[in-house]
Amino acid sequence: MKKKIAKSAGQQPQLFTIATLGSHSALQILKGAKDEGFHTLAVVTPHNERLYKSFAFVDEVLVIDRYSDFPNYEPELNRRKVILVPHGSFVAYLSLREHKAMSTPYFGNKAVLDWEADRMRQREWLLRAGLKMPRQFTRAGEIDRPVIVKLYGAHGGRGYLFVKNADDFGVRASHLVEQQYIMQEYIIGVPVYIHYFYSPLTGKLEIMSMDRRYESNVDSLGRIPSADQEGWDLKPSYVVIGNQPISLRESLLAEAFHMGEAVVRVSREICPERGLFGAFCLETIVTPEAEFYLMEISARIVAGTNLFIDGSPYSYLNYDEPMSTGRRIAREIKNALLSNSLDLVLDQSSKLTGFEFPEIVPTGVAVSGPGVPAN
Ligand code: ATP
Numbered sequence: 001m002k003k004k005i006a007k008s009a010g011q012q013p014q015l016f017t018i019a020t021l022g023s024h025s026a027l028q029i030l031k032g033a034k035d036e037g038f039h040t041l042a043v044v045t046p047h048n049e050r051l052y053k054s055f056a057f058v059d060e061v062l063v064i065d066r067y068s069d070f071p072n073y074e075p076e077l078n079r080r081k082v083i084l085v086p087h088g089s090f091v092a093y094l095s096l097r098e099h100k101a102m103s104t105p106y107f108g109n110k111a112v113l114d115w116e117a118d119r120m121r122q123r124e125w126l127l128r129a130g131l132k133m134p135r136q137f138t139r140a141g142e143i144d145r146p147v148i149v150k151l152y153g154a155h156g157g158r159g160y161l162f163v164k165n166a167d168d169f170g171v172r173a174s175h176l177v178e179q180q181y182i183m184q185e186y187i188i189g190v191p192v193y194i195h196y197f198y199s200p201l202t203g204k205l206e207i208m209s210m211d212r213r214y215e216s217n218v219d220s221l222g223r224i225p226s227a228d229q230e231g232w233d234l235k236p237s238y239v240v241i242g243n244q245p246i247s248l249r250e251s252l253l254a255e256a257f258h259m260g261e262a263v264v265r266v267s268r269e270i271c272p273e274r275g276l277f278g279a280f281c282l283e284t285i286v287t288p289e290a291e292f293y294l295m296e297i298s299a300r301i302v303a304g305t306n307l308f309i310d311g312s313p314y315s316y317l318n319y320d321e322p323m324s325t326g327r328r329i330a331r332e333i334k335n336a337l338l339s340n341s342l343d344l345v346l347d348q349s350s351k352l353t354g355f356e357f358p359e360i361v362p363t364g365v366a367v368s369g370p371g372v373p374a375n
Helices: 026-035 046-053 067-079 088-093 096-101 111-117 119-128 166-172 218-223 250-270 303-308 313-318 325-338
Strands: 017-021 039-044 060-063 082-084 147-151 161-163 181-185 190-198 205-217 238-245 278-286 292-298
Touching: 017 026, 017 067, 017 088, 026 039, 026 303, 026 325, 039 046, 039 067, 046 060, 067 082, 067 088, 088 096, 096 111, 111 119, 111 250, 119 250, 119 292, 161 166, 190 250, 190 303, 190 325, 205 218, 205 250, 205 303, 205 313, 205 325, 238 303, 250 278, 250 292, 278 303, 278 325, 303 325
Parallel strands: 017 039, 017 082, 039 060
Antiparallel strands: 147 161, 147 181, 190 205, 190 278, 205 238, 278 292
């Protein structure tokens, strides 16, 4: 049943605090929130305190000993009228269970996390959306082409192995415990990470920006002529070091857009009724035949968007002002407040009873770009 959240008139963003953990893309999120008129709060560890305090757009910092203590601060957050904007560190520092158990108002749909966190379910989701994925091998004996062995729980590509064939697997990877990795066909192409935003208020999808990751050492092997690599036991590794902006050939853009639409459509079937909304990223490899192979989906803001705090060529097409993904999230929350639709952008666990909603006559939602609700 739909929760009744606000009473009648629109709500003003300055009465609410947008908060996030001080890492990953927090600066972008909080800058965007400030630009949209929210009060901002960074939840930080002592090590990060001075850094986050040094930015004028961070109104307050809440210092906690460890990020894993974060759920204990729920009453404090609710008292402050906080709306949490999650990023990659939420899943890295908090268990899925803890993360889901929190009832602080939360931008996004936590039901999607179950599908995102499990590589098998993620694959089912993306395949149901009609997207191409690298072939997956379940047994070493099946390997008939180069594969990448991906350890579960690896982050930023750490510990991934390139394996040339079944024999090579025997030498290099047979010690790994089977349940703890997957073997995927190795796709040779350009890794392109496409950052999307889907608005539950307008039903519109936007491509916000794109990046390619720069990984060590795989992206540097080409600097040594292959003849000189001979006899040198060089193995590629995939540890992400940074991100580079990329713009896609315009002829590939329609496909990128359709992929985003398909993922959102299927998400409503697997996580009824609301599915995936807000920021998400499709991590692809584009082959010389211009085919997109999906490596993964991230169902939230990704760190590659940090390249575009001032907007990207794509966001500029939709907005006549700098529009980062972080700011786009804040704008969605603002538009939801102004149109009394906050429940449409928050997870259903969000406990809003503590919120006192003063009634304010709406000042209108005269904001440019596609993130404008039809009211
Ligand atoms: P993150 O959590 O930061 O997204 P991750 O640990 O989940 O990273 P992936 O994004 O799955 O890692 O992959 C890391 C890198 O490994 C990719 O950027 C790409 O260079 C390489 N890679 C992954 N899958 C494949 C594949 N099937 N073929 C070729 N390269 C791959």
